[in-house]
Amino acid sequence: METPILNKINQPADLKQLSLAEETELATEIRHVLLNKVSQTGGHVGPNLGVVELTIAFHTVFDSPTDKVVWDVSHQSYTHKILTGRKQAWLDPDHYDDVSGYTAPEESPHDYFNIGHTSTSIALATGMASARDLQHKHGNVMAVIGDGSLSGGLALEGLNTAATLKSNLIILVNDNGMSIAEDHGGLYRNLKELRESRGTSTNNLFKAMGLDYRYVENGNDLSSMLTAFKAVKDVDHPIVLHVHTEKGHGYAPAITNKEAFHWHVPFDLATGATLHPATGESYNDVIHGVLEDELTTQHTPITAITAAIPGMYDLKRFGRNHPDRYFDVGIAEQESITFATGQAQQGLRPIVFHSGTFLQRAYDQLSHDLGINKLPVTIMVSGGSISAGDPTHQGIFDVAMLSNIPNLTYLAPTTKEELAAMMRWSLRQTAGPVAIRVPGNGVHSAPLTAFDAHKxxxxxxxxxxxxxxxxxxxxxxxxxxxxxxxxxxxxxxxDPRDISDPDTAALDALKADHQLVVTLEEASLSGGFGEKVSRYYGATAMRFLNLGAAKRFNDRETTDELWHEFKLTPQQVVTAILTNLN
Structure with missing residues (x-):
């Protein structure tokens, strides 16, 4: 498409030469290029469409990078990247992969952190502001945080610290009434009250914490955002700028189905329909089959808990049938684990549904609340796989994290039959918490003639x-x-099954007629299952070969490249085994 205004923009300073009419046209052009690219590559659709105007306004009024903006999650930073010298990554298909989907300091001096998780921006901004003051530097510091991210404990800790500062700090709350899915929690009643009163309600979370406060009703109106930013630029104290926006603004499918278009696989731009929809049975179908049978036939007192990612497991299916037993605690992974711990102590059998790349934020709760207390909570973990894309979303560290917590059993099913059996076993045992690593390689099936979780x-x-x-x-x-x-x-x-405590009887039996034991795991080798096996055989004559992922944050490599690098293709494994034997 033609982008006559965008063609003129190579750095933020170029915006200052545009009229309001030209910037309004620029917003339209940016929406077109955003949608054109993500419809082909997949990406965060709704979050980026909702902040086009406020991003243009920021870079018009402020002077980046002297004035600094920290994007919470940073999945809404596409317009920011387009305006800070990286527009070719949206205009030219040959350059689509040149930038990540999140802020990246190695790409531009206008980015300060690699960020891909929520609730971090305010805490980061308070640190930047205090460093600016101690070094007698100048410039504004702004944190842009979505309303959904406010449910994360770190966001509230950041607000608490922000109120103690005595210098410039701008906290822009981008309030679109949505998290990844709907917002959940008491603080959203206050945000709703503030929106409905145009910011005039005396019941004000931010003021109660000691912060100044202003409200902008239409954050998708460029003129309103320019006015708001001019009013707070160079403010000499911490202030919250509460901005009401619409997630998915300007694209009807993303407005109609906000949750689905938070992040979307490639889709037909005209209709919003997924280009290559998944077909056939999924592991989610297996999980829901167990949930329904356990609750309605076996009368197991289960509950289903998630931290703002119901779509990953299609949990609203369960929630529609059993609303009193479905809990979305919002973006609060720590709360999800400790909430489940409290339920388990009182006799319920909670199942917490997580992504492995988000669950790391609840490590203390997994160890202190669950591990020490040995309470029978079941944790489903998805996303455990070797993948690239960006360093903030890595599915290879869950094994090292979970398998080394005392009293917690981590199971790795290989088929739908094993997955169901492990869930049922977990719901009946009382020894302690059990995590189950949902396979990420498509549904496999094999008869299950006998099952022992630890064998x-x-x-x-x-x-x-x-x-x-x-x-x-x-x-x-x-x-x-x-x-x-x-x-x-x-x-x-x-098939090891239990990857937290290897079956030593089986390992001992192999000594009789085996020379080499090979472990294959789609996880970091450091702290992983293979290390446990190698350590067990360490003082014996048994040789061992551990194949898996390197301990690092993968970035921009393709999945195929990583599998080859880690020697996990069939022929590479065969070659490694034969070399070892010979």
Whole structure:
């Protein structure tokens, strides 16, 4: 498409030469290029469409990077990137992959942090503001935080610290009435009251914390945002600028279905329809089958708990049928775990549904509240896989995190039958918390003739080499076993199941007629399952080979590149095994 105004913008200073009419046209052009790209590549749709005007206004009024803006989550920073010298990543398909979907200091001096999780911006901004003052520097510091992110404890801690500062700090609350899904929690009643009263209600969370406060009714009106920013620029004390915006503004499908268009896979731009919808059975279907049977047939007193990611597990399906047993605590991973702990102590059997890349924020609660108290909470963990894209969303550290918490059992199912059996076992045991790593490699099925959560399952009994395939990598272990037969090696294939405490009886049995034990895991090798096996065999004659991910934050590599680098293709594993044997 033609972008006559955007073509003139190469840095924020160029905006200062535009008229209001030209900037209004620029907003239209930016929306078009945003939608054109994300409809092809996937990405955060609604969050970015909602902040086009306020981003243009910021870079018109303020002087970045002397004046600094910290974007909470930073998934809404696409317009910011377009205006700060990176527009080719939206205009030219050959450059679509040049920038990440989040702020990245290595890309531009206008970015300050790699951020991909919520509730961080205010705390970061308070630190930046205090550093500015101690070094006698100048410039505004602004934190842009969505209303959904305010439910995270760190956001409230940041507000608490902000109120103690005696210098410039602007906290822009981008209030669109949505988190990833709907907002949940008591503070949203106050935000609603403030919106309905145009900011005049005497019941004001921000003022109660000691902060100055102003309200902007239409954050999608460029003139209103320019006026608001001019009024607070160079303010000499902390102030909250509460801005009402519309998530998905300017694109009807994203407005109609805000949750689905928070982040969306490639879609048809004209209709909003997904281009390549998933088909067939999913592990979510298996999970919901167990939930319904346990609650309605077995009468297990289960509850389902999530921290603002119901879509990952289609949990609203359960919530519609059992609204009194469904709890969305908002973006508050810590609360989700401790809330479940309280329920378990009182006799319920809570199941908490999490993403592995978000659950890390509840580490203390997993250890202190659950581990020490040995309460039977079930935690479903999705997203455990080797993937790239950006360093903030990594699915390889959950095994090291969860499998090393005392009293917590971490299970890795390989099929839908194992997943169901592990859920049912977890709901009946009383020894302590159980986490289950939902496979991310598509639904696999195999008969389950016997099940013991703590015992390894042998799929094929051979000799010389034993291959232990953790969860989603069991199919890889089976492929390697088949290829090794061409080299005269009849390898054993085993499913470890329990990846927190290896089955030592099974490991001991392998000593009789095996020379090499190979572990395959779609997780960081450091602190992972393979290390536990190697440590157990350390003083024996058994040789071992651990294959998995490196301990690092992957960034921009493709998934295929990572699998090759980590030597996790079938032929690479075969070669590594034969080299070790010879």
């Amino acid at each position: 390894m399952h042998t799929l094929h009994a051979g000799k010389t080499v034993a291959i232990l395939g953790v969860g989603s990598l069991l199919p890889l272990a089976e492929q390697v076993q088949q290829r090794l037969t061409d080299h005269g090696v009849d390898a054993t294939v085993m």
